[in-house]
Amino acid sequence: MIDKIRNILRNKDNNQLIKNFFSLSVLKLINAVLPFVTLPYLIKVLGMQQYGAIVLGLALIAYFQAVTDYGFNLSATREIAKHRSSNNQLTLIYSKIMYTKAYLLTFVLLILIPVIFIVPQFKEDLIVYLLMCLMLIGETLFPEWFFRGVEKMGYIAGLNLIVKLSFTIGVFGLINTPEDYWLYPLLLGVSYIAVAIISHYIIFKNFKLRIVYIGLIRVKKTLKVGFPLFVNQFVPNLFNNTTNFLVGMILGKTYAGYFGATRQVVQLLTVFDSVVSSVAFPYLIRFKDKFHVFSKHYLILVAIVSTFLVIVHQYIFDIIGIKYEYDSEVFYVLILGFLSIVCYTVYSTNYLISRGHDNIVMKLTILTSLVGFILSFPLIQYFGILGGAMNIFISQFILGSGSYFYYKKIEKKGTL
Template sequence: MKLKLFDIFQQYKKHKILASNFVYLSVLQGLNLILPLITLPYLIRVLGVEYFGLLSFSFAFITYFQIITDYGFNATGTRDVSMVIDNVQKQNEIFNQIMSAKLLLVVLSFILMTGIVFAFEIFRTYWMVYLFSFGSILGQAIFPVWYFQGIQKMKYITYLNLVTKIIFTIALFIFIKQKSDYYLVPVFNALGFISAGIFSLFYLRKDFNIRFQVQSFKKIKEQLNKGKYVFLSELKISLFTNTNTLILGIIAGNHAVGFFSAAEKLARAIGNLQTPISNTLFPYLSKEMSLDKYSTIQKIKKITMYGAFIFSVIIVICFCFAEQIIKIIYGAEMVSAVILFKILILIPLLSFLDSMYGKQILLNLGKDNLYFRVILYATILNLGINLLLTYYYKELGTAITLIITQVLIALGMWYFAKREIDMIAQKGGKNEFN
């Protein structure tokens, strides 16, 4: 009887933590959805499509260095910490190794970025924008989101992001009044990320007794080797998301980038509704998968079915009212983005399926190499299609290319996930699967 009551208590405690984390991340994602809907229309109206396109172009460029400094640690770090959630000493080791690796990557990335910016005229003309934008890379590098996700303490992520994002969003409205103020956008973004990062390190030291110490190159190398497949996969994803924008900017200019980015950012904002689900489930399912693969996969399949239905309904609604949505949010002058939005609105569903089959199943099964293979093949195909379609159809071609690639990735993740699930089912589905 006592044992049964203990099991019930443990189940209650586990699901309470999961629900709490979901609520916190939902609040954060709601903020990430609402703030762009407030700031993007304002920036487009004040700065114009041309400067908005410039900022989007610079963001696409700088994102490469964010991928380098993240190095897939948001997945591998979360997974590793969640496996030693009751061992503070092990957590300290993982934290120090990953943070040391990230800081090394920040330094190397800054050197590389500076060299590229001053070597090519397309970047050199607005060099300040790129240098200011790099501040956000530093801020994100020192903010250990992966650690908080691993220990399932999402409230810290939410509180820090909530305060800093609101403050610096208000600053955008106060200080950006004319087109010449465009450079202030990356300045405020950088200040927001750096502030959140500094405060997060303070909380880690105060509440969790996590203290940073620079690690040896040998330890750093071990972490880099461990995360290489996820990093390369993330880099390949960046190649078809951000390279598409860069190619469009080079071929068609900032004006075309402005229309494309307005539609894409709106579609991705809607797609990011699944992020709280994904980020909350990942550490939880990682631990559950190590205990019972079969039952964990059954849970994932149910979540996938319900999520796919919800996103399908959202897509139909957004497609039918695309023109009204664009005009209300961006204004009548952005009507050229309507057709792009109708195409790109498929992103939420495809991203959700990609996350469930790829991140939640393949990565939690330790099949990082399969995850990488899907992204690699899709990226190679994307680059070829993108150059052709963007050259002839400008931003419309870029939008079509992006959706084709997302479809291929979702199908690839589904294929390999299904193969792994079938293998698990054949073996019996319990703890014997290693």
């Protein structure tokens, strides 16, 4: 047994996979734990209404962040993984993605800022929404897709650690009254921008890359090629983010805070899924025959971890200060949604997309998102916060079951 483990570790690809897993595990653990360190404090100091304003602001920014991301964490990662041995190709890919992101960022800011000033519901917390733009800028400029493509997840872990620690220290040191809630987006935005600058310095110095001029024609081509994955990444906002947004707009900022805090608990599992999916994606592109072993063992592990969180969730709720009507029921429904989304990441992201079936995933995602978008208003209107959870679950269930259906269909045909 020991010899078998040693042989596995001696293999260069397996060794890199394990390093990436632990690097991203540390990153995601930090991303999961630090918000839980600050969440009870923020709810206590700011109150659920002010915290709800932050949740609503994050929901607004998420629409525009999905545009600037443009699915590059999949499409650019895939391209980097295929050409990582060529410095010239990496320079070209790096440059065209950054130029494209710069155009997208300019485009969304020209829309977002007027929207913040025009919509009456945003005027009460105007400074919060405007400062959220800093976070949008920082996240847009952060080249996570590059580090994922070259399978150097340690850089992502280290840089995100800087963001989260800086933000957490700032929260405890500077946010002391409900009126300080505007500091939340300021601290987060400044941290993201600083880390984005550091990350590009690392790319220049350690990977010997540079920015070369990319004309508008190549930018348009990049947008065209990446469009299916952009749609795949963006349209889930129609049910996922819109649900958060409508809970705040229909039920009020206090309920937005409760719903956001409950989803933060489920985020513990989502973080775990994100680690595994991020590490597995570039690996499974190169070793497609490993998928069946990966999917079988991973789904079993997810079922065990989910069961544990269901058992202990009430203790977590008590620590954070989550207590409202149907709080456990909302949590159970969201857990079922999480299990469905794991099937989606396994069979869509790590099977269909890794094999280039982007259009299939795009069509499935569009259909699901439209269903979720249509159902979101009536479900929240008639069933309140529980209706919001139901909408998330219904949409995620369609995604998960649909992904599995197409996986079986392609496997039956013997398509790679």
